Amino acid sequence: MLLKEETLRSEEVYRGRIFRVEQALVRLPNGREGKRDVVRHPGAVAIIAWADSDTILLVRQYRLAAGCELWEIPAGKLEAGEDPAACAARELVEETGYAPEHLTEITSFYTSPGFSSEILYLYEACGLKVAYGEKDADEFLEVRCVPWRTALEWLKNGEIRDAKTMIALLLTAQRRSA
Amino acid sequence: MLLKEETLRSEEVYRGRIFRVEQALVRLPNGREGKRDVVRHPGAVAIIAWADSDTILLVRQYRLAAGCELWEIPAGKLEAGEDPAACAARELVEETGYAPEHLTEITSFYTSPGFSSEILYLYEACGLKVAYGEKDADEFLEVRCVPWRTALEWLKNGEIRDAKTMIALLLTAQRRSA
Numbered sequence: 001m002l003l004k005e006e007t008l009r010s011e012e013v014y015r016g017r018i019f020r021v022e023q024a025l026v027r028l029p030n031g032r033e034g035k036r037d038v039v040r041h042p043g044a045v046a047i048i049a050w051a052d053s054d055t056i057l058l059v060r061q062y063r064l065a066a067g068c069e070l071w072e073i074p075a076g077k078l079e080a081g082e083d084p085a086a087c088a089a090r091e092l093v094e095e096t097g098y099a100p101e102h103l104t105e106i107t108s109f110y111t112s113p114g115f116s117s118e119i120l121y122l123y124e125a126c127g128l129k130v131a132y133g134e135k136d137a138d139e140f141l142e143v144r145c146v147p148w149r150t151a152l153e154w155l156k157n158g159e160i161r162d163a164k165t166m167i168a169l170l171l172t173a174q175r176r177s178a
Numbered sequence: 179m180l181l182k183e184e185t186l187r188s189e190e191v192y193r194g195r196i197f198r199v200e201q202a203l204v205r206l207p208n209g210r211e212g213k214r215d216v217v218r219h220p221g222a223v224a225i226i227a228w229a230d231s232d233t234i235l236l237v238r239q240y241r242l243a244a245g246c247e248l249w250e251i252p253a254g255k256l257e258a259g260e261d262p263a264a265c266a267a268r269e270l271v272e273e274t275g276y277a278p279e280h281l282t283e284i285t286s287f288y289t290s291p292g293f294s295s296e297i298l299y300l301y302e303a304c305g306l307k308v309a310y311g312e313k314d315a316d317e318f319l320e321v322r323c324v325p326w327r328t329a330l331e332w333l334k335n336g337e338i339r340d341a342k343t344m345i346a347l348l349l350t351a352q353r354r355s356a
């Protein structure tokens with residue numbers, strides 16, 4: 001079955017600091033024309049970081065888009081041309097003050113492919129050492145060491161409501177019980 | 179620790195069919211001012227639908243934002259004021275041609291709270307009956323009955339790369355093995 005949409009024209013209708021918005025005119029599979037709005041995002045990384053074999057780092061942050069504070073694993077956007085692993089190491093230091101000795105890519109996925117190009121690279125970090133990282137001037141967050149069992153409980157009782165964090169915990173839980 | 183950001187001013191800088199973009203000026207926790215770009219999204223539903231006790235429905239769709247075809251569970255946006263459960267039943271019929279006898283909410287989460295307000299309500303559907311649903315004129319998708327074991331394999335080998343679908347499969351796998 002032919003599903004592909006061919007872009008006939010594309011226009012940037014908004015350019016912000018974090019994402020751009022494109023309005024595209026596409027040729028639909030049935031030959032007609034259609035319009036699509038796309039958020040163009042640079043991509044991001046997120047890190048499940050082990051303080052010890054049974055403790056992970058979570059960060060609590062006010063998210064204006066959600067209108068509330070959320071518990072999330074450390075994460076951040078890719079700089080232009082930045083390697084995702086380098087970005088993961090940088091963001092972990094910036095957000096938590098720890099540099100990872102070992103960093104392993106777990107998976108990558110689209111966070112909301114219906115309208116956004118954001119792809120998220122998920123890493124696991126261990127062997128954390130205290131390090132100095134310049135924080136973003138407009139980023140305010142609380143870092144907490146959370147026992148693995150507590151994190152799983154927060155996943156179950158809805159305290160954790162962020163997709164990337166849910167995927168990181170669920171994949172890790174699966175691996176730990178295998 | 180004070181994390182909340184207070185919105186001082188907010189301006190709509192783009193309004194599309196699916197989302198709006200707002201530029202907000204906020205009072206940061208340290209008293210300074212900061213700027214935030216937010217994608218305002220109406221919210222969405224996604225449905226893990228059982229054709230029988232070991233077979234789920236997946237849809238394959240070209241996603242312009244991702245630039246490729248993806249396997250996903252059936253999903254769709256909330257209409258203004260629409261109840262998520264009603265939306266889930268409607269979208270399942272529209273996308274697959276099946277109406278659910280039973281529909282249960284599993285969880286809800288933010289798909290990318292760093293910049294988007296989208297909240298996704300995840301449902302499980304069973305007792306599927308053939309039904310007629312008007313398809314969206316600009317939506318082209320392939321519906322396939324996929325054995326549960328195959329879906330888990332696709333999750334593992336990276337064939338499935340959509341966050342909501344990953345969460346649905348991982349939560350269901352956890353429940354089925356409990």
